[in-house]
Amino acid sequence: MAPVPPWVKKLRPAEPLGSQLLDAERAKSSIPVDKLTLFLYGQEFIDIKAKILKILQAEPLFDKSQNYFQGRVERWEKSLARAKRLRQLAVEHDWSLEDHNVAVDLIAEPIPYMLHGTMFLLTLFSQCSDEQGAKYFMRAMDYKIIGCYAQTELGHGSNVKGLETTATWNSDDKTFTIHSPTLTASKWWIGTLGRTANHAVVMAQLIVNGKNHGPHPFIVKIRDMKTHQPLENIHVGDVGPKIGYNTMDNGFLLFNNHKVPHEAMLAKFSSVDPETNQYVPPKSAAQVYGTMTWVRSTIVWQSGGYLARGVTIAVRYCAVRRQFKDEEAPDSQKGETQVLDYSMVAYRLLPLLAACYALHFTGKIMMDMYQQKQGLLTDSTSKQEQEFAIAELADLHATSCGLKSLASTTTADGLETSRRACGGHGYSSFSGIGDVSTNYLPNVTWEGDNYMLTQQVARYLIKTARSVMDGAPITNDTTKIFSYYQSRAEIGAAFDVLGSDTDLVAAFAWRSAYLSFDAMRQRDEAKKPWNDLLVDFYRLSKAHSQYFIVKNFYDTLVTEDPENALDDDTKGIMYLLFRLYALHTLESEANEFFTSSALTVHQITLCRATVMRLLKEIRPHAVTLVDAWDFPDFQLDSSLGRKDGDVYSDMFYRASELNPLNDLTADPYPDSPVIVKSRL
Amino acid sequence: MPDFTDSLKPQYDGQAILEAERNRSPIQVHELSKHLLSRNNFLERQSKIVSILQNDPLFSKRNQLNMSRPDRFHVGLARNKKLRRLAKQYAWDLEDYKMAEYLTDEMSPYHLQHGMFATSVFQQSSDEQRAEWLPAVRDFKVLGCYAQTELGHGSNVRGVEATATYDLKAQQWVLHSPTLTASKWWNGALGRVATHAVVIAQLQIPKKEGTGYDSHGPHQFLCRIRDEKTHQPLDGIVIGDIGPKYGYASMDNGYMLFDNFRIPHSALLCRYSKVDPKTGAFQRQGHPAIVYGTLTATRGAIILNARLVLARAVTIAIRYTSIRRQFQDRDAETSSQEVAVLDYPTVQIRLLPLLATSLALHYTGEAVSDHFKKSAAKIENGDFSALAEMHALSSGLKSLCTQYAADGIETCRRSMGGHGFHGASGLVGINSDYLSKPTVEGDNWMITQQVASYLIKKMDEVVTNTAGKSKDTVVGQFQSFLTAKKPFYTLFQGSEINAKEILNAFEWRSAYLSHEAYQARIVQKKSWTSLLIQLHKLSRAYSEMVLVTNFFNAIQSSNLSIETAKVIEQCFYLYALYTIDNDPRSFSTTGAVADASMDALPDHILDIMSQIRPHAVKLVDAWAIPDYLLNSALGRYDGKVYEDLFHRAHHENPLNKTTFNPHWEDEEIVLGSGDGGKILSKL
Helix, strand or coil: CCCCCCHHEEECCCCCCCHHHHHHHHHHCCCCCHHHHHHHHHHHHHHHHHHHHHHHHCCCHHHHCCCHHHHHHHHHHHHHHHHHHHHHHHHHCCCCCCHHHHHHHHCCCCCCHHHHHHHHHHHHHHHHHHHHHHHHHHHHHHHCCCCEECCCCCCEEEHHHHHCCEEEEECCCEEEEEECCCCCCCCEEEEECCCCCCCCEEEEEEEECCCEEEEEEEEECCCCCCCCCCCCCEEEEEECCCCCCCHHHHCCEECCCCEHHHHHHCCCCCCCECCCCCECCCCCCCCCHHHHHHHHHHHHHHHHHHHHHHHHHHHHHHHEECCCCCCCCCCCCCCEEEHHHHHHHHHHHHHHHHHHHHHHHHHHHHHHHHHHHCCCCCCCHHHHHHHHHHHHHHHHHHHHHHHHHHHHHHHHHHHHHHHHHHHHHHEEHCCCCHHHHHHHHHHHHCCCCCCHHHHHHHHHHHHHHHHHHHCCCCCCCHHHHHHHHHHHHHHCCCCCCCCCCHHHHHHHHHHHHHHHHHHHHHHCCCCCCHHHHHHHHHHHHHHHHHHHHHHEEEEHHHHCCCCCCCCCHHHHHHHCCCCHHHHHHHHCHHHHHHHCCCCCHHHHHHHHHHHHHHHHHHHHHHHHHCCCCCCCCCHHHHCCCCCCCHHHHHHHHHHCCCHHHHHEEECCCCCCCCEEEEEC | CHHHHHHHHCCCCCCHHHHHHHCCCCCCCHHHHHHHHHHHHHHHHHHHHHHHHCCCCCHCCCCCHHHHCHHHHHHHHHHHHHHHHHHHHHCCHHHHHHHHHHHHHCCCCCCEEEEEEEHHHHHHHHHHHHHHHHHHHHHHCEEEEEEEEEECCCCCHCCCCCCCCEEEEEEEEECCCCCCCCCEEEEECCCCCCCCCEEEEEEEEEECCCCCEEEEEEEEEEEECCCCCCCCCCCCEEECCCCCCCCCCCCCEEEEEEEEEEEEEHECCCCEEEEEECCEEEEECCCCHHHHHHHHHHHHHHHHHHHHHHHHHHHHHHHHHHCCCCCCCCCCCCCCCEEEEHHHHHHHEEEHHHHHHHHHHHHHHHHHHHHHHHHHHHHCCCCCCCCCHHHHHHHHHHHHHHHHHHHHHHHHHHHHHHHHHHHCCCHHHHHHHHHHCCCCCCCCCCCCCHHHHHHHHHHHHHHHHHCCCCCCCHHHHHHHCCCCCCCCCCCCEEEEEHHHHHHHHHHHHHHHHHHHHHHHHCCCCCCCCCHHHHHHHHHHHHHHHHHHHHHHHHHCCCCHHHHHHHHHHHHHHHHHHHHHHHHHHHCCCCEEEEEHHHHHHHHHHHHHHHHHHHHHHHHHHHHCHHHHCCCCCCCCCCCCCHHHHHHHHHHCHHHHCCCCCCCCCCCCCCCCCCCCCHHHCCC
């Protein structure tokens, strides 16, 4: 860069400065930010984050200042270097898995080792026989082999049964032949596969004696351990640039009749007996659900935090940014109005702020439930207890599908809403929202497309509605709310949603039950084709998931947690957020609340007025409520969302002193073929 | 390099599937294309230009998404230069040139030359100034940019901080940036390319007596900013590129600061404001709102563009979801084939209303551009009576249409499942480039106030009977609204849909909400800020009414063949009914639509979608978007989706040319290169 002249160095942003505005915001809110942070994360996590952040910030390799300027190949190479350094640090400091995850979160880019550390290790851990565990899992734990999880194909996503890759058992030499019969059978999208992995867990249709037993996992060495070149008859590479996630080498993989030994099939649950050449099937199907439920619950749990990054940036910037003068504002507000004071900015951002909290609490409850139920599936519990746990896991599986769909859609859309709320500057990479947003986007289509997935919820709810109609006993929350609905079907119900928080939750339960019974009748009585009902199912799944989120938000607030208790003032503000989330959702879905006779038109009109009042009540706390998420500036990498509010100086600094484009002087005239006249 | 993958075929033959789709619909694609794209010889122009560009290696798009920003800019500038030379070589007119820009599909430095820069020089210059500047602008001797927005100031022009102070003695203007937030910011072509700029600054003249200045608000000044020879910024100016953005990689949006930089008296563009060089006397002539004229014209172009952008996204999504198969039908007999994704109503409800929306935007775009043309001529002749309505209409439509398109691209992308995330979807560039539109040229949420305030004013005139003989259409609507009771229109008789009643319902809702806003503001005197959300909804309702009306009028006078006209009519119903279903409460509480009709909506929508479905591929074919522009494996005309996806990954991907060292203990990144530790120099 050309040196910045002294007269530019001297310039300051116009008053009032961003730091003054944010100071004032923080002074006018009574919320003790540290306490609220503790309530969100717990002390252990906060300590880990502080420890890891210190280490990362001291490492030059994790300096982010050129991230936004570089091309795909450069960024990927740098990310591999970061992944390596991260692993070295993990060994050096003896990091736990959680320590490592926190580090990745702070770096805030998907690193090439990521799928090795998650899906590859997880699959080996849960699917290896004991001998396989010793051979593969332990070496993978030490990064002696580097792997990926190869399920989806060029022509096949969510529908695992449709996979085309085959693994055919050869009884003569006791091997499997892995083969890709068509182009669409190519493995595709597989993270860490493109350039990094030397092993892959490959999902392939198992064929024994001509019979197809469905998809099964195989561990396959794909690259030479020395030269890192693909083995013969294996064709592997990176799939190319994407809308986001460009620091990850998502890969493709094709097999041309590639032979692997008997031990390649991961044999914890099912196997091929080499003596008899017979297929040995698994004892229970629940284990397969297990991983998917865990993955989806994780998406739900993380959605709140991802959304909070965008909302943090937007709320801080909208408190700093001022535009137009509100002619009717009191004299105490001089000059242009803070953008966050405009009701239509608050109307877009504050419900999202409430959604961050709502999603976070629901995710936490789901993860706890999963761990608790999964914990019952051990040898030390009785058979009855295990069956009970498996039934509950099936319940959780359905819930996780609906919530995954709703939560990731809310976050993906919410990030873009936050970006647009920043006005023109939201379009600059320095806003910091762009990368979060584009890296987040695969969540809406992966691990079950957000629309396709909702069928599973509907199927489960319709089944439950049928059983309740047939007089089944109350065994869980869904049967409980359905039974209540059934008992009031002829009497009707009235919910005082503005006077009572429990009624507010109950109105969401009523709507979900109404839509479930309605779907059941469409299917059983009107005999409508499944396909024609998919749009209804989507709405049903959304309604049920919204109920679940509203209920969990409320439960979190009424449950006393003596360790991380909130003071009454802050608790009061959390109740405002709860009501804002619930009533804003209710207002957006007003038609269904009306059709299901949960509410009258007059009540709905009053809800809208209440939402506007809640926005006003929450507004003074907006900045402290985002501060509580405690994102370090290092993680946000944003000019607009800086904690100190020094938005404009930082924008200008990045543009004028970090920007490599300014090193070149262009020849601008069309008739001259010269592009660059000179370079610094 | 040949390998075993060369002989592999996909499981499903996309080419055969699209052929079958095309064979089962009677729509005459060419007829419909001509119907949609005849304005300014669009179709002929497109095929003429595309044949030149797609054979020129400089315009190949294959490696674009892998490039770093400086490289993208580099290529962008090279392409711009080439375009200019091609324009000379083939004697392109301005429309040809714009077509070429549209087909290359990137926002590059020269874009502003014909756009904001030239328009603004033309509109604001006196006749002498036009004679002095316009030829040089036309010949690209003067390369310009339009420097209005600042680091701390966007939509609010009155808030700009840069000042232009008149020095009476020297007869010069002194441009100055008093703070950091006064830095010009976002201005396209400024960063690395422009030699000149139209600078918007607060015009100040020293008071006749005493100290201080008389301030006359923002004005436009045209001046040189870089040296003619070295292309370095002139003394007293600091300029640069503002850095990477969500999209617009090849555009050098810039920043610029002035340190008491002097320019001649003649730099003030003085068609509407004059300053006497000797006395400093300031004089306005003409309509002050004319400063917004440039902005309004740009908005018109944005609306027209929105339809093609949306059509492009829909084209890709419809073709790919016709080919893509997933899961078997749950009600089907065993062992049937997987279902085409577009046959799922959950996919249809996302894509087919957007297909209908692209047509809705088209008919309104046509109607409005005629309207703008007429009004612009009037303003040029000093008649400003049309300006208020034009500005209001353009604001509401800009907000709604760009939101449709921006959200629609992302909806299309997600409807394609995982592959929509891939660069080869063809939606990555368009998505991130188009996302500037909802906030550029007036933020979509802020500018809806302009429509609302116009409607409230009109309602006030009608209520107080002071509208006189106004020819505005809303006046008539408001007058009949005030004398009627809630109509609760019935939209359906059995399976029949009543188009006229749909139209009535939209008009009623718009008038009702206008009246509600009028009540709140004028009668109850509520504060403006407290009403903003309500006003935003009003703007949307009004603009939707405009879209439905223009669509309705177009199908009344359609000269398409019967089968095609029938499908277009279904699209009208789909757009209108889907819009109602999206905001059902505002149609029922205003009394616009009867409850029974509201209840019947979802079934009618499903039914219409099933009727449009067989024609979906041909309907998007009619938008005639060339493969070169689509640049999409998923949306290719010939349906060779999987072949192309694989080809791009396997043969065109530079990452696959390098073998990396994956082991964490080794600092080396590229295997065998010994580059351990060198990566730090790239940080």
